Amino acid sequence: MIKEKIMSILAEELGVELDEIKTNSNIQEDLGADSLAVVEVIMAFEDEFDIKIPEEDTEKLTTVKDIVEYVESKIE
Amino acid sequence: MNKSKIIATGKYSPELAVSNFDLEKVIDTNDEWIYSRTGIKERRISQNESTLDLTYKASLDAIKKNNIDLSTIDLIIVATTTPDYFIPSTASLLQSRLGLNDSHVTCFDISAACTGLIYGIQIADKFIASGSVRKALVVGAEIFSKVLDWEDRGTCVLFGDGAGAVILEQSDKGILADYTNSSGDDNLSLTLPAVSLGSPFSLKELDCHSNNYLKMNGSEIFKFAAYAIKDSIDHILVKSNLTIEDIKYIVPHQANQRIIAKVSKDMKIPLEKFYMNLEYYGNTSAASIGMALDDLYGEDNLIEGDKILLIGFGGGLTWGSILFEY
Numbered sequence: 001m002i003k004e005k006i007m008s009i010l011a012e013e014l015g016v017e018l019d020e021i022k023t024n025s026n027i028q029e030d031l032g033a034d035s036l037a038v039v040e041v042i043m044a045f046e047d048e049f050d051i052k053i054p055e056e057d058t059e060k061l062t063t064v065k066d067i068v069e070y071v072e073s074k075i076e
Numbered sequence: 077m078n079k080s081k082i083i084a085t086g087k088y089s090p091e092l093a094v095s096n097f098d099l100e101k102v103i104d105t106n107d108e109w110i111y112s113r114t115g116i117k118e119r120r121i122s123q124n125e126s127t128l129d130l131t132y133k134a135s136l137d138a139i140k141k142n143n144i145d146l147s148t149i150d151l152i153i154v155a156t157t158t159p160d161y162f163i164p165s166t167a168s169l170l171q172s173r174l175g176l177n178d179s180h181v182t183c184f185d186i187s188a189a190c191t192g193l194i195y196g197i198q199i200a201d202k203f204i205a206s207g208s209v210r211k212a213l214v215v216g217a218e219i220f221s222k223v224l225d226w227e228d229r230g231t232c233v234l235f236g237d238g239a240g241a242v243i244l245e246q247s248d249k250g251i252l253a254d255y256t257n258s259s260g261d262d263n264l265s266l267t268l269p270a271v272s273l274g275s276p277f278s279l280k281e282l283d284c285h286s287n288n289y290l291k292m293n294g295s296e297i298f299k300f301a302a303y304a305i306k307d308s309i310d311h312i313l314v315k316s317n318l319t320i321e322d323i324k325y326i327v328p329h330q331a332n333q334r335i336i337a338k339v340s341k342d343m344k345i346p347l348e349k350f351y352m353n354l355e356y357y358g359n360t361s362a363a364s365i366g367m368a369l370d371d372l373y374g375e376d377n378l379i380e381g382d383k384i385l386l387i388g389f390g391g392g393l394t395w396g397s398i399l400f401e402y
Contacts, residue, residue: 034112034113035113035294036113036294036295036298036334038295039295039298039299040334040338042299043299043338055293055295055296
């Protein structure tokens with residue numbers, strides 16, 4: 001559920017097709033996010049899941065898998 | 077007559093336009109990178125003009141275009157973080173340059189970074205509403221090119237030099253609502269150091285100008301900016317009992333096109349409602365809102381009663397908005 005939500009946010013924010021997004025996709029290298037787009041998707045996750053993602057954590061979130069695990073750990 | 081109205085706008089920017097391609101020759105960057113992340117194509121850079129020069133020329137533009145009687149100005153506020161001097165204030169120097177030394181004028185500078193013009197208009201509006209002054213000249217002016225680290229490609233490509241002026245006077249309508257806020261930036265995500273300690277009695281060696289550059293944490297400021305614009309819109313609409321559809325134009329601080337696109341998308345406000353000119357000027361800090369407003373006025377498509385919302389956000393952290401009727 002969280003994973004699907006994250007993927008749909010990535011698709012919307014980055015303007016990519018949902019089926020292009022895989023668990024191991026790198027959001028910058030594979031999905032074409034530039035540095036500001038990374039901030040934009042982080043902001044969208046913060047709003048959607050009502051969490052705060054500090055900058056030091058943002059740097060570690062490079063793949064879809066990283067993000068899913070991080071968000072799950074935050075809302076548990 | 078206890079309100080104030082913006083009766084004139086003016087702007088000035090240095091003649092030298094520095095394009096992204098020009099920057100490619102100076103630092104390791106490129107047009108595509110800059111334009112896609114900021115919406116900026118070029119910025120104006122001062123070669124030999126001072127902050128006072130820019131301030132004066134923007135003021136003169138506002139005065140001349142609108143046939144303002146100089147002698148009736150009794151308040152001058154300059155919003156700047158890049159003055160020529162700490163003493164005297166830019167406003168005092170401007171008074172002199174305008175030939176108003178024999179007039180009764182209150183003059184001071186304010187420091188609210190990119191929100192400076194919003195704070196300045198708010199202060200002027202209160203002075204006028206209280207009856208203390210009749211006519212106020214408020215100028216946002218910056219020469220950021222002198223405080224940029226020209227080896228830091230993350231910041232030096234973003235900013236430009238310029239000045240924007242507005243003149244307010246007593247009226248029975250005009251400014252409808254104001255909102256300002258601040259949140260002390262203890263993470264120091266946007267800083268420009270001042271003179272450091274260096275007396276014969278201080279514990280550190282004198283190093284007043286080592287590393288005296290603007291520093292910015294771009295991603296933190298991006299998040300803040302998007303929040304600040306939304307917060308400013310929400311508060312001003314509640315205060316004025318209006319909806320976003322009632323607003324003809326939003327003139328935001330011209331920091332980055334991507335910030336505006338994000339807010340437009342999140343709040344479902346058409347992008348065309350945001351008036352932008354940063355493509356040609358970059359981020360001119362306290363000058364940007366006045367410069368953009370003057371360009372908007374210059375397009376001649378406003379009619380009396382149109383509601384315009386100015387929004388500032390920046391270092392401090394500070395943010396806020398002014399809603400007025402054209």
